[in-house]
Amino acid sequence: MRAGDRLVVETVRRGGPWPGVLAVTTLAGAAGELALPYVMGRAVDALVTAQPGAVSWLIGCAGVTAVVALCESFGVWARGASGAHAAARLRRGILRHVLGVGQAMTRRFPAGELVTRAGLNAEETARAPEAVAGTLGLLVPTLGALVALTLIDPLLTLALGVGLVLILLVLRSFLRVTTTMAGDYQQVQGEIAARLLDALEGARTIASAGTGAEEARRILGPLPRLRAHGLRMWRANATAGVQAGLVVPLLEVAVLAVGGFLLAAGELTVGELYAAARYAVLGAALSTSLGYLGGLARARSAAGRLADVLAVPSGPHGGRALPAGSGTVEFRGVSAPGLSVGDLVIPGGTVTAVVGRSGSGKSLLSALAARLAEPDRGTVLLDGVPLAELDRAALRRAVSCAFERPVLVGDTIGEAIGLGLDDDSGVPAAARAARADTFIRRLPDGYATSLALTPLSGGERQRIGLARAFARGERLLVLDDATSSLDTITERQVGRALTAESHGRTRLVVAHRLATAARADLVVWLEDGVVRAQGPHHELWADPCYRAVFGVEES
Template sequence: MRAADRLVTEAVRRGGAWPAVLAVASVLGAAAELALPFALGRAVDELVAGGPGATVWPLICATVVTLAVACDALGVWASGASGARSSAWLRERVVRHILGVGPAITRRFPEGELVIRTTLNTEEIGRAPEAVVTGAALLIPTAGGVLALTLIDPWLTATLVAGITVIALVLRAFLTASTSIAGGYQEAQGDIAARLVDALAGARTIAAAGTADRERARVLSALPRLRRHAMEMWRANARAGVQAGAVVPLLEVAVLAMGGLRLTSGDLTAGELYAAARYVVLGAGLGSALGHVGRLARARAAAARVAELTAEPSRDHGTRSLPHGPGDLELRGVGAGVLDGIDVFVPGGRAVAVVGRSGSGKSLLAALAGRLVDPERGTVSLDGVPLPELSPSALREAVGYAFERPVLLGGTVGDAIAFGAGASGEAVRAAARAARADTFVRRLPLGYDTPLARAPMSGGERQRLGLARAFAQGRRLLILDDATSSLDTATECQVAAALTGELRDRTRLIVTHRAATAAAADRVIWLDAGRVRAFGSHRDLWSDPGYRAVFQVAAP
């Protein structure tokens, strides 16, 4: 739990000035609570004796009460503000790290799990400043109660110290048990979220297959586990609450009995006995830290889960720029996942198709070529520069991606095409024309300024916008990962003409399962079981029955 505890400590520090405000309010409030029994005791003695302070001390009591209420209100405000700042800082850090790691992080953490850890778990950690500061502030009334009882009558102190020791042991055991239980509860939440995201992604398939009931049962299969952890947490909280709560009345009885004896012997006044009874309650107030300890336990458990995310190594970038070059792409001794020993040199300005059966590593090869993921071994270079040595801006400007199911980001259609590229309006329209998207975009209510939410599109139209985004961004290398699969034959031919026409000055790596696309390319990389089986022209490879079988067609 060391990494989790460090994260919780950092969350407290990132609360800005509000944890300090909360600490001041808690300390002043604790001081007011400590002063109130003394003031009330003096007021009682003055009223009974009819002394000159019979008017002053009630006013002092009212002032102390007002201060305690004001400190409590300020503490509530500071708790909320510090939690919001801590959660915001942590969410920003986690999201930045997830995006820095790249798509590789989803191999270990499902998307739903990432959502839970980024939202609910960071919110739990954000409550740590309030739990730590307010819980620690409870030590002040405890210490003050011990000191005050010692000043009133040392014989009363030993009983209070014994009770506080019992309460401290109960809280320690509760923190350990609650951290473990909360971790299981949060894990079950993540499991449900991951299954739900998968079900939403396949909602049309589920509806078509009529398996909604079965899928609902699968998504909610972790509910019994969630309930079990919730019940365990409730039992642990109830058990600790009963144990800690039972100490307070026992302490009061013991102190009142001892104080009564001291009163009859004349060693205590009635006011001192009242104050002693109040200080016992304050001293044993450590038991009220149970709620704060519970929040701290949930924060520690959540921090352990978030720390697993931040422990994933992110991609480091260099500072180099690309030299002037044609866009030569080279993979030398590359291995990653199913790919092993990939040695390929793609001359700049060429169109190269990547083909192979499902699972042969086509998409992984495309991801490696543009550094969406890094190889486990070997190097990938563009114009002689290893991709990790490039600065983020140099890599972003050089490489453009288009995917089978593009996710469009931005406020408008034009923003979606220019996303990440910073392209001008004319460059956006030129890219759209090359992707054969300009015609349907102009038919939209506001053309390129149409908000994405008001621009319903077919799968093929979305793919064309994804292609336009890649064309607007990739100045030297275009990577198309099955990015024309939803286009009709005529549109695909037009896009292919653009790839061999106005875009022929860029290197093009095209993952495809269509023979016509492979035939239009200059060269073909044929992957088989994670290795390059052949690298040549489509015409030369077509004579091989194994190559023809990739497209599941017979030889002409």
């Protein structure tokens, strides 16, 4: 069984109470539809022969009809509730996995693709319970009709069975073809979403270049392919509908013809012939399952896209806690795509600057230290414990990060700084260390100011991101170009705070400015993805190639 099909089965199985309610209402409604021809047939016979029980049979017809209508009403409600519950569960699972995997996920899938899969594709997969229940709801009357016709006369069953085989062949081909077509359609949807999200992120650049029309054409470039896939699905649905539709009247005529001969031979009553005709209609109703099968096909292809996301492995976490220590980071034989660290020790409690030209692997080294990326070979340890063996909560308490473009999460400024903290009493002190406290207190509600309604400059966002990092990270603080948007004076103030206020933790700083490297206790110099040298800045400064990293040429 494919991963997508397993996810469809899991969605149906773990859909909470609603798939059960949907199944009960569907089966009860199907049972009512099966019972109705029999009850109506008995009523017809009672009226024709003037039997005294005719009124009772007519009341029974009304009762069965009411049950069918009630089941249909509850079924509509259950279908909506089932889809909403399943979609919410799928979205939560996808989001947790995407956020848990981190950079490995965004390297594999564009952001627009992930949004499409977690949104639209999750919703399509969530319709699987409805599609399965609807298909079974049509299958039950079909099987019941075969049994009922067998009880009336086996020749009627044979006539219905031949037609049903033809209908099943049509439905099987439709499901297989439509699943492939739906996958192609959803793939193009994701491609358009990825292009749109890229354009939105670069909206200022596009506006300044005056290339809005060209960018719109680029985003909508896949539309002809989307239209072609949509037309293919429509044609497949129409073709299957016509094929099944041609079989249905022939099937009903065949059952009525056989029933007519049996009536003429005195082997059927008028009521039994009427019931046989109704059962033929119920049996042929399987041809109307194209809509449900189309939904199931879309759910299968969408589930396959979700399964691709879930297949991206997240780094395993152990259950170990950190022993007492000062935040010593060790790289033992570590390498990753584009970076070879080898053996490297960053002493606890020190400030270590990582320098190098663009593309030398500085951000990747910092990501490995914070376990935001996994090495291909080797082990990264914090105070003697491999990062992969640490409990997830212990790891995130011990290590905090700040980035060049921080994403601020939370309803207020204070929540953005204290993200994930049980005690936010240290938020003001962290903001002061990041030189953010002064401008935050000038806001209308200070730390309680709404984040969504507060326009922030790039430097202010970076300072809030720095404050968020300062508020956490009991052992290791990783700053990946996190001061690039600060003015010179603020950068110096933050740099002094970073070097002076260690609070017993190691600080690993990706540095582009000479002053940052000069203030560090240790410098790790990367060149072409390899650690070229490490040592104090004043010792490395004797190498002209090192000076060239900062744009200082020989006179």
